Amino acid sequence: MARWQPDPRGRLLRAALDLFAEQGYDATTAAQIAERAGLTKATLFRQFPDKREILFQGQAATLETIRRVVRDAPADLTDLAVVDAVLDALTAAHTPEQQDIGAAITALTRAHEALRERYVYKRFVVTETLEVALRGRGVPGPRAALLAETSIRAYWDGFTVWTTARAGAALGPFVHDAVRAVREAATEVTRL
Numbered sequence: 001m002a003r004w005q006p007d008p009r010g011r012l013l014r015a016a017l018d019l020f021a022e023q024g025y026d027a028t029t030a031a032q033i034a035e036r037a038g039l040t041k042a043t044l045f046r047q048f049p050d051k052r053e054i055l056f057q058g059q060a061a062t063l064e065t066i067r068r069v070v071r072d073a074p075a076d077l078t079d080l081a082v083v084d085a086v087l088d089a090l091t092a093a094h095t096p097e098q099q100d101i102g103a104a105i106t107a108l109t110r111a112h113e114a115l116r117e118r119y120v121y122k123r124f125v126v127t128e129t130l131e132v133a134l135r136g137r138g139v140p141g142p143r144a145a146l147l148a149e150t151s152i153r154a155y156w157d158g159f160t161v162w163t164t165a166r167a168g169a170a171l172g173p174f175v176h177d178a179v180r181a182v183r184e185a186a187t188e189v190t191r192l
Contacts, residue, residue, distance in 0.1 A: 009047055009057055011037040016054045017104045025112050052118055055105050058093075059122050063129045065089050070133035079139045083151045086130060087179060090155060091172040094162075099171075103163035127152040150186060154178040 015036035019028040030051050034044040048054050069089045073082045094102070109115040131148035135141060158175030165174065 008037070008039055008043060009054075012039065012044060012047060012054050013057065013101070016051060017101065020108060021104070025108055025115070052114060055108065055115065056118055056122055059125065061093065062090065062126055065093065066126070066129050067133055070130070070137060073137070079134060079137065079143065079147060082134070082137065083130070083147050084179075087151060087155055087175055088172070091158075091170075091175050094159075094171045096168045096170060099163060099165070099167065099169065102159060106160060106163050123152065123156060146186075150182045151179065154182040157182070 012033060016028070016033045019032055019036055028051065030044055031041045033051060033054065034041045037044075044054075048057065066086055066089075069086045070082055073085055077085070109119045127148045130152060131144045134144035134147060139147065155175055155178070158178035159171065161178070162169060162171045162174040
């Protein structure tokens with residue numbers, strides 16, 4: 001097996017998605033994924049604890065992006081502008097070429113309870129990371145929580161729409177539309 005080839009994590013993701021499409025998520029083994037990727041099973045398990053985590057491999061980078069953007073934001077930037085900077089950084093990490101991957105992962109997540117549970121956990125951790133980072137900037141607890149919850153919700157709403165949009169579309173406009181919709185709804189609710 002050609003273990004020296006670059007990008008083992010990306011190769012494992014592509015192999016997993018191909019096999020899940022061909023024979024189903026439940027019927028696919030970690031050994032089959034490793035073989036399809038041209039890697040050993042041991043290499044797969046050095047990268048990921050199980051086949052499910054192959055699909056969620058971007059979580060660590062997402063958390064680091066959130067922490068970095070909030071930490072490095074100028075002190076005079078409003079909390080809303082900081083959140084917008086975080087969302088811009090998160091969307092910039094996705095290229096139009098990743099749209100099909102996002103669509104495949106979204107479809108798999110909807111179809112399998114174990115993946116839905118992992119998705120909900122990921123979303124919780126991402127939201128909590130943003131809330132904690134905002135609190136670290138001095139944003140009051142309830143406001144930090146609300147900004148984090150609504151912003152990450154909008155990010156995922158925009159991401160979901162992006163996965164079904166025309167091929168090659170940029171993610172940013174979909175997230176910005178979702179953010180606008182969530183903020184408008186929040187404004188209306190607070191007037192009740």
